[in-house]
Amino acid sequence: MDKDNKVTSISHAKSIEEIAEFWDTHDATDFDDQTHEVASDDDLVDELIEQNPDFLESIRLARQQIAEGKVLTLAEVRAKYKHTTE
DSSP, X not given: OOTTOOOOTTTOOSSHHHHHHHHHXXXXXXXXXXXXXOOOHHHHHHHHHHHOTHHXXXXXXXXXXXXXXXXXXXXXXXXXXXGXXX
């Protein structure tokens, strides 16, 4: 599993195979009380846009530049639109 050979919190499995066996015979809804909500990519993007309305426009412009072959690397995109995230 990991470098410390820890077991997983719900299945107490020590290997990928044991995890697979466990979830083949169990339902995740049986463990709702042992889980927690995590943010989705959509939640994170919505929060970024709310905090910085220029963010969405920066993404749109960067995608357009990439599609037109005017920006070739992520570093170039970051440099070009850095002012909108400061």
